[in-house]
Amino acid sequence: xxxSIELVFIFLELYIMKTKQQLVFSKIVTGIxxxxxxxxxxxxCKPKYDEFMPKTGPVTEAVFASGSIEPKDAYxxxxxxxxxxxxxxxxxxxxxxxxxxxxxxxxxxQNTQVQIAQNNLQFAAIGASADxxxxxxxxKAQIDAARAKKVTDSVTLARYERLLITNSVSKQDxxxxxxxxxxSLSNYNSAVENFRVTANKVKQxxxxxxxxxxxxxxxxxxxxxxxxxxxxxxxxxxKQGDLVKRGDQVAQLGNPDSxxxxxxxxxxxxxxxxxxxxxxxxxxxxKNKTYEATISKLYPHFNETSQSYKVEAKFVxxxxxxxPGTQLQANIITNKKENALLIPHTYVLQGNKVQVQHGxxxxxxxxxxxxxxxxxxxxxSGITANDKLMKLK
Numbered sequence: 033x034x035x036s037i038e039l040v041f042i043f044l045e046l047y048i049m050k051t052k053q054q055l056v057f058s059k060i061v062t063g064i065x066x067x068x069x070x071x072x073x074x075x076x077c078k079p080k081y082d083e084f085m086p087k088t089g090p091v092t093e094a095v096f097a098s099g100s101i102e103p104k105d106a107y108x109x110x111x112x113x114x115x116x117x118x119x120x121x122x123x124x125x126x127x128x129x130x131x132x133x134x135x136x137x138x139x140x141x142q143n144t145q146v147q148i149a150q151n152n153l154q155f156a157a158i159g160a161s162a163d164x165x166x167x168x169x170x171x172k173a174q175i176d177a178a179r180a181k182k183v184t185d186s187v188t189l190a191r192y193e194r195l196l197i198t199n200s201v202s203k204q205d206x207x208x209x210x211x212x213x214x215x216s217l218s219n220y221n222s223a224v225e226n227f228r229v230t231a232n233k234v235k236q237x238x239x240x241x242x243x244x245x246x247x248x249x250x251x252x253x254x255x256x257x258x259x260x261x262x263x264x265x266x267x268x269x270x271k272q273g274d275l276v277k278r279g280d281q282v283a284q285l286g287n288p289d290s291x292x293x294x295x296x297x298x299x300x301x302x303x304x305x306x307x308x309x310x311x312x313x314x315x316x317x318x319k320n321k322t323y324e325a326t327i328s329k330l331y332p333h334f335n336e337t338s339q340s341y342k343v344e345a346k347f348v349x350x351x352x353x354x355x356p357g358t359q360l361q362a363n364i365i366t367n368k369k370e371n372a373l374l375i376p377h378t379y380v381l382q383g384n385k386v387q388v389q390h391g392x393x394x395x396x397x398x399x400x401x402x403x404x405x406x407x408x409x410x411x412x413s414g415i416t417a418n419d420k421l422m423k424l425k
Contacts, residue, residue: 103286178220264288365425
């Protein structure tokens with residue numbers, strides 16, 4: 033701050049006029065001229081600065097990310113039936129084979145459906161039997177009766193036609209006999225067709241009941257939850273005796289040979305992240321302990337819910353006892369330099385400007401920056417290691 037000497041004089045004169053202790057004041061200021069007092073006030077308001085000389089040293093740029101540990105190629109074993117868990121055959125960390133039975137659900141109701149389907153199949157098999165089927169035997173009897181009637185009416189018609197030659201019967205009698213024969217022939221043909229339709233129907237009924245039994249038996253498999261491929265049991269959500277509803281998650285399994293780190297990266301940092309970069313990981317379950325990993329995969333999809341991109345990393349050294357779902361913090365090393373010209377963040381003004389002392393004055397200089405760490409900024413140009421940086425206290 034800067035105060036003019038004229039303004040100081042005015043303040044002093046006002047003070048002298050208003051004070052009631054003019055003699056005391058006169059003694060205090062005796063021997064001190066007003067210009068000297070003004071200079072005292074001006075110099076006491078001179079701004080104070082902190083100073084810093086740029087230094088050369090290593091600097092690291094890192095992108096912070098949060099995430100969790102997940103098994104590679106993980107899948108969730110989900111129930112598609114309702115029932116109680118009557119038997120659990122595995123525990124967490126067990127290795128299982130493809131098709132291995134893991135959980136059994138109560139299937140008594142489904143077994144009832146299977147029994148009903150089996151009974152229906154037995155009746156349908158009897159109905160489709162050529163020798164024992166009531167429907168087919170009845171249809172065959174109708175054919176036999178219609179055939180006998182047709183034969184009788186055919187014989188009667190032939191006899192009446194011979195008698196008509198000798199005028200032993202009337203033309204009307206012959207016509208009646210012919211009508212009866214045609215009627216019995218039609219009934220016979222109908223009986224034959226009815227037998228064919230009945231035979232097809234019982235065959236179809238047999239096929240349908242077989243399919244119903246197969247469906248009922250297949251439904252039983254939905255009460256047996258089995259592994260898909262060689263897997264490791266990472267988490268069990270339902271224990272023996274628990275009620276499981278359709279769609280409930282029962283367990284989580286995954287590739288037994290691989291654990292991956294899923295990281296969420298914000299939009300502003302994803303462009304800096306590349307496959308192969310070093311990652312320093314700190315598990316929430318093991319604070320102050322760091323593990324090394326590398327970026328293995330970048331997913332191009334942007335998650336609207338988390339407002340982040342998903343990135344996958346793998347531990348350099350395999351770790352035992354890791355629990356899927358464990359939360360973690362990570363720093364992805366995106367850039368490094370061993371001998372960089374460094375200055376603190378606090379000395380950089382808006383627009384990448386710094387204040388440099390040149391002789392008795394302070395100039396504002398624009399710098400070009402490189403790597404930016406949490407504390408330091410790399411200077412590429414604009415100042416040298418011999419420039420003294422100034423910062424208002």
